[in-house]
Amino acid sequence: xxxxxxxxxxxxxxxxxxxxxxxxxxxxxxxxxxxxxxxxxxxxxxxxxxxxxxxxxxxxxxxxxxxxxxxxxxxxxxxxxxxxxxxxxxxxxxxxxxxxxxxxxxxxxxxxxxxxxxxxxxxxxxxxxxxxxxxxxxxxxxxxxxxxxxxxxxxxxxxxxxxxxxxxxxxxxxxxxxxxxxxxxxxxxxxxxxxxxxxxxxxxxxxxxxxxxxxxxxxxxxxxxxxxxxxxxxxxxxxxxxxxxxxxxxxxxxxxxxxxxxxxxxxxxxxxxxxxxxxxx
Amino acid sequence: xxxxxxxxxxxxxxxxxxxxxxxxxxxxxxxxxxxxxxxxxxxxxxxxxxxxxxxxxxxxxxxxxxxxxxxxxxxxxxxxxxxxxxxxxxxxxxxxxxxxxxxxxxxxxxxxxxxxxxxxxxxxxxxxxxxxxxxxxxxxxxxxxxxxxxxxxxxxxxxxxxxxxxxxxxxxxxxxxxxxxxxxxxxxxxxxxxxxxxxxxxxxxxxxxxxxxxxxxxxxxxxxxxxxxxxxxxxxxxxxxxxxxxxxxxxxxxxxxxxxxxxxxxxxxxxxx
Amino acid sequence: xxxxxxxxxxxxxxxxxxxxxxxxxxxxxxxxxxxxxxxxxxxxxxxxxxxxxxxxxxxxxxxxxxxxxxxxxxxxxxxxxxxxxxxxxxxxxxxxxxxxxxxxxxxxxxxxxxxxxxxxxxxxxxxxxxxxxxxxxxxxxxxxxxxxxxxxxxxxxxxxxxxxxxxxxxxxxxxxxxxxxxxxxxxxxxxxxxxxxxxxxxxxxxxxxxxxxxxxxxxxxxxxxxxxxxxxxxxxxxxxxxxxxxxxxxxxxxxxxxxxxxxxxxxxxxxxxxxxxxxxxxxxxxxxxxxxxxxxxxxxxxxxxxxxxxxxxxxxxxxxxxxxxxxxxxxxxxxxxxxxxxxxxxxxxxxxxxxxxxxxxxxxxxxxxxxxxxxxxxxxxxxxxxxxxxxxxxxxxxxxxxxxxxxxxxxxxxxxxxxxxxxx
Numbered sequence: 001x002x003x004x005x006x007x008x009x010x011x012x013x014x015x016x017x018x019x020x021x022x023x024x025x026x027x028x029x030x031x032x033x034x035x036x037x038x039x040x041x042x043x044x045x046x047x048x049x050x051x052x053x054x055x056x057x058x059x060x061x062x063x064x065x066x067x068x069x070x071x072x073x074x075x076x077x078x079x080x081x082x083x084x085x086x087x088x089x090x091x092x093x094x095x096x097x098x099x100x101x102x103x104x105x106x107x108x109x110x111x112x113x114x115x116x117x118x119x120x121x122x123x124x125x126x127x128x129x130x131x132x133x134x135x136x137x138x139x140x141x142x143x144x145x146x147x148x149x150x151x152x153x154x155x156x157x158x159x160x161x162x163x164x165x166x167x168x169x170x171x172x173x174x175x176x177x178x179x180x181x182x183x184x185x186x187x188x189x190x191x192x193x194x195x196x197x198x199x200x201x202x203x204x205x206x207x208x209x210x211x212x213x214x215x216x217x218x219x220x221x222x223x224x225x226x227x228x229x230x231x232x233x234x235x236x237x238x239x240x241x242x243x244x245x246x247x248x249x250x251x252x253x254x255x256x257x258x259x260x261x262x263x264x265x266x267x268x269x270x271x272x273x274x275x276x277x278x279x280x281x
Numbered sequence: 282x283x284x285x286x287x288x289x290x291x292x293x294x295x296x297x298x299x300x301x302x303x304x305x306x307x308x309x310x311x312x313x314x315x316x317x318x319x320x321x322x323x324x325x326x327x328x329x330x331x332x333x334x335x336x337x338x339x340x341x342x343x344x345x346x347x348x349x350x351x352x353x354x355x356x357x358x359x360x361x362x363x364x365x366x367x368x369x370x371x372x373x374x375x376x377x378x379x380x381x382x383x384x385x386x387x388x389x390x391x392x393x394x395x396x397x398x399x400x401x402x403x404x405x406x407x408x409x410x411x412x413x414x415x416x417x418x419x420x421x422x423x424x425x426x427x428x429x430x431x432x433x434x435x436x437x438x439x440x441x442x443x444x445x446x447x448x449x450x451x452x453x454x455x456x457x458x459x460x461x462x463x464x465x466x467x468x469x470x471x472x473x474x475x476x477x478x479x480x481x482x483x484x485x486x487x488x489x490x491x492x493x494x495x496x497x498x499x500x501x502x503x504x505x506x507x508x509x510x511x512x513x514x515x516x517x518x519x520x521x522x523x524x525x526x527x528x529x530x531x532x533x534x535x536x537x538x539x540x541x542x543x544x545x546x547x548x549x550x551x552x553x554x
Numbered sequence: 555x556x557x558x559x560x561x562x563x564x565x566x567x568x569x570x571x572x573x574x575x576x577x578x579x580x581x582x583x584x585x586x587x588x589x590x591x592x593x594x595x596x597x598x599x600x601x602x603x604x605x606x607x608x609x610x611x612x613x614x615x616x617x618x619x620x621x622x623x624x625x626x627x628x629x630x631x632x633x634x635x636x637x638x639x640x641x642x643x644x645x646x647x648x649x650x651x652x653x654x655x656x657x658x659x660x661x662x663x664x665x666x667x668x669x670x671x672x673x674x675x676x677x678x679x680x681x682x683x684x685x686x687x688x689x690x691x692x693x694x695x696x697x698x699x700x701x702x703x704x705x706x707x708x709x710x711x712x713x714x715x716x717x718x719x720x721x722x723x724x725x726x727x728x729x730x731x732x733x734x735x736x737x738x739x740x741x742x743x744x745x746x747x748x749x750x751x752x753x754x755x756x757x758x759x760x761x762x763x764x765x766x767x768x769x770x771x772x773x774x775x776x777x778x779x780x781x782x783x784x785x786x787x788x789x790x791x792x793x794x795x796x797x798x799x800x801x802x803x804x805x806x807x808x809x810x811x812x813x814x815x816x817x818x819x820x821x822x823x824x825x826x827x828x829x830x831x832x833x834x835x836x837x838x839x840x841x842x843x844x845x846x847x848x849x850x851x852x853x854x855x856x857x858x859x860x861x862x863x864x865x866x867x868x869x870x871x872x873x874x875x876x877x878x879x880x881x882x883x884x885x886x887x888x889x890x891x892x893x894x895x896x897x898x899x900x901x902x903x904x905x906x907x908x909x910x911x912x913x914x915x916x917x918x919x920x921x922x923x924x925x926x927x928x929x930x931x932x933x934x935x936x937x938x939x940x941x942x943x944x945x946x947x948x949x950x951x952x953x954x955x956x957x958x959x960x961x962x963x964x965x966x967x968x969x970x971x972x973x974x975x976x977x978x
Contacts, residue, residue: 005370005374006370006374006375006376007370007376009366009367009369009370009374010366010367010370010376010382012362012363012366013363013364013366013367013426013430014367014382014385016363016422016423016426017385017386017389017423017426017427018385020401020404020419020420020422020423021385021388021389021397021400021423022385023404024400024401024403024404025388025392025396025400027400027403027404028396028399028400028403031403037962037966038672038673038676041676058978061978079298082291082294082295083294083295083298085291086291086292086294086295087295090291090292096534097534098295100530100534101299102298102299102302104523104526104527104530105302105303105305105306105523107480107522107523107526108306108309108519108522108523109483109484109499109500109503109519109522110484110486110500111486111500111503111504111507112305112309112503112511112515112516112519113305113306113309114305115503115507115511115515116305116306116308116309116312116511116516117304117305119308119312119511120304120305120308122825122828122829122830123768123828123829123830124828124829124830125828126308140767140768142767142768142815142830144815144830145767145815145816156301156302159302213390213391216393217392217393217394217395219395220486220487226816227815227816227818227821227825228773228816228817228818228976228977229814229815229816229817229977230809230814230816230817230975230976230977231809231812231977232977233976233977233978235393236393236395237977237978238973238978239393239395239396240395241973241976241978242973242978243395243399244666244669244670245663245665245666245669245969246665246966246969246970246973247669247672248966249399249403252395252396252399253396253399256392256393256395256396256399257396259392259393260388260391260392260393260396263391264388264391267391341639402673403673406673406674406677406679407677409677409679411679411680411682412682494682495620495658495682495683505658505659505660506659508625508659508662508820508821508823510823510824510827
């Protein structure tokens with residue numbers, strides 16, 4: 001009976017994932033190797049050539065999506081780290097309250113938040129309209145539908161995914177270590193870079209993964225804030241178009257698997273760089 | 282330079298970021314009181330409370346919300362149970378097939394939602410299943426299991442086995458040990474995983490859109506009606522959710538402070554602190 | 555051993571969120587009990603109230619006709635409490651026939667919508683819709699593939715009596731076997747003269763570098779390529795792949811200098827109305843509504859070289875649940891009374907005879923007052939302006955062109971060419 005226990009525990013969840021994830025994905029994988037149309041049916045022709053095809057056609061979009069995701073990760077880190085640090089070290093009794101306040105906006109559906117941002121950032125809206133009226137901005141300035149605006153939207157939406165892990169890591173750093181460093185004549189800056197920051201790295205790693213991975217496949221920000229401008233669309237938009245409008249399931253599936261493989265590869269490289277134990281988060 | 286300026290810098294920065302975080306929320310709340318003439322809700326056209334009152338008699342608005350909540354609660358319960366079981370198995374037992382199992386759990390988190398949704402849609406079509414409430418539920422349970430496992434697993438790895446061994450030394454069998462010692466210790470972790478699953482489920486758009494058929498969940502409904510501008514009803518619901526979350530957190534915080542930092546019984550607490 | 559780093563960061567964070575100090579399961583349950591009771595009560599309050607307010611709603615909804623339509627295609631009255639909907643003409647139908655209608659504005663794009671139906675239809679499953687409002691080419695495709703129920707014209711007395719000539723026997727369904735005309739319109743250019751600082755007359759105006767980043771394109775392949783082809787002197791119905799490739803190159807050239815802010819679906823309405831776009835490809839009826847309700851400055855123009863003439867249709871997908879009731883709904887819209895009410899709101903081309911005259915009559919009535927209502931010159935003026943626009947004029951018909959009938963292979967080619975324009 002003991003022998004069976006692990007398998008019994010794994011059974012319900014494992015079976016669920018097998019039936020509703022692995023098998024459909026496996027089917028999509030074979031569909032990527034098929035050819036045909038949605039009306040006449042798809043035939044498995046082992047068309048491995050589709051993979052170099054889609055990579056050759058869309059490598060720029062893969063790079064762009066990775067670039068946006070990377071920019072998002074860096075920005076959320078730059079914004080989130082001081083936030084987490086301030087709350088953890090200077091929050092005092094209000095620590096929890098502050099953290100909750102930071103996370104509170106994200107209880108509202110992300111679609112609503114993104115749509116409202118689009119309204120705020122419109123050419124003559126609350127923000128830019130006022131600035132143009134005051135003469136600070138050129139009347140032809142616009143922000144929406146630019147790469148910067150898409151990265152802005154991504155950064156906003158993924159900020160809590162970076163702040164929370166950072167906060168946890170920073171908060172539990174033993175202050176006495178920092179005290180010890182300053183006792184040994186380290187300046188505040190040295191104490192930070194040599195003691196605090198290295199101890200917070202697990203949080204940085206967790207936050208980076210939680211931000212980068214979903215950001216790469218995002219398409220909502222490019223659609224709503226980016227107005228689906230050709231210069232800013234991401235690989236997720238193409239996969240969606242190919243699947244839903246063009247009904248080109250083989251190409252859509254191939255693109256998706258290239259994306260998954262690419263992400264796993266990047267995660268593996270990142271894991272090597274920072275030490276694999278830290279990845280189990 | 283000195284401490285004076287840097288004292289101000291960090292809190293100042295934090296305050297600025299908080300403003301940034303709340304900007305769309307503030308706009309949402311403000312425009313929930315707008316009384317627009319046409320389909321647009323971008324210019325102020327008169328203050329009104331009407332939107333809040335007219336909401337309750339609009340099943341086309343409240344139905345999606347109820348659907349979302351129901352699915353979130355149900356999928357959270359199921360995914361948490363399944364996920365906890367998997368996490369327990371992975372962290373405490375030896376068995377074959379650990380590698381593939383890990384892959385099975387991690388890959389759903391890396392695949393783009395478009396394909397997770399699309400692959401399930403293909404499954405339903407080939408089975409001839411009508412899409413609706415149950416297909417959405419099944420999909421949500423599917424992607425939530427991974428998050429629950431990942432959230433719980435590291436926590437379980439740090440579990441101090443000696444407590445359980447003590448229980449067994451005192452003649453408790455495996456089941457009793459689990460119920461009375463293990464479960465209470467890991468319960469905070471389970472709760473955290475459940476919260477995450479709930480949040481993910483209630484806000485999901487992409488996977489749901491593939492599995493929903495004609496059923497509307499809250500994010501789907503918002504996306505649909507906001508095509509020609511954000512109707513005030515959307516802002517009203519967003520504001521209400523925000524206020525409820527705020528109230529919930531405030532109550533918890535207040536109750537906590539009233540109870541004080543009672544040092545509850547020593548070892549049977551959060552592990553590792 | 556208990557390695558702090560190996561603990562889940564998020565889980566710890568959420569731990570922190572929930573409680574700072576140590577806590578046993580018992581005390582948590584106490585607090586959680588209180589908290590979740592409050593939360594549960596708060597969150598179920600809306601549904602309780604909703605249930606009290608409309609006791610039979612979900613039961614009735616089960617038997618409702620499921621109708622998929624585009625946005626901005628129905629009259630809306632925000633001031634009335636829904637009884638059962640906020641669309642007066644639909645409410646009248648429900649009152650007349652006792653058949654409930656579940657009206658869903660889910661169609662944003664013809665290709666997109668067809669994509670949602672195709673897999674089910676190809677597998678022989680019902681789609682869940684009773685009535686849909688597809689464009690012409692979709693009807694042609696679906697009809698040919700056997701995806702639509704045949705219309706029983708014996709049940710459409712109103713259509714036989716009242717349908718105008720220009721609204722029947724069109725290229726995509728010459729015998730009206732599968733569809734009847736819903737509303738029609740023109741794809742042209744919408745613009746705000748205050749922002750463009752000049753009048754707009756041609757498609758090439760859309761590509762004027764002066765409007766860089768403030769011009770909007772369409773994500774509908776047929777509309778966008780159609781207008782471009784016309785600007786190159788080619789009629790879309792005769793366009794060859796070589797022609798379409800030229801059109802593609804023209805648009806790619808504009809993309810290269812970032813002329814278009816984006817290629818929009820229905821959502822262009824937002825950006826054109828609030829001034830983010832100075833000039834955009836637009837639908838005639840949308841601009842009429844925009845002028846009335848959202849931005850009176852915006853104007854609509856048919857490009858010199860030609861605009862695209864289109865119409866949407868009412869059709870019944872295969873294996874619809876309530877075919878008979880669906881026919882009743884189709885028949886209802888050819889009654890001049892609801893047709894007039896509809897046209898007075900949405901401003902597209904109507905297929906029903908006599909609507910234009912009835913709108914004029916309504917204008918006269920509004921101006922005179924009477925029957926308990928005071929004279930309403932504003933509404934009267936509105937109707938006066940509107941009356942002639944609900945019927946296409948000879949000029950408009952001459953200046954606009956229909957889509958080409960594309961085979962699947964051709965459509966795939968055109969779509970692939972267009973995807974490059976969209977940035978793929």
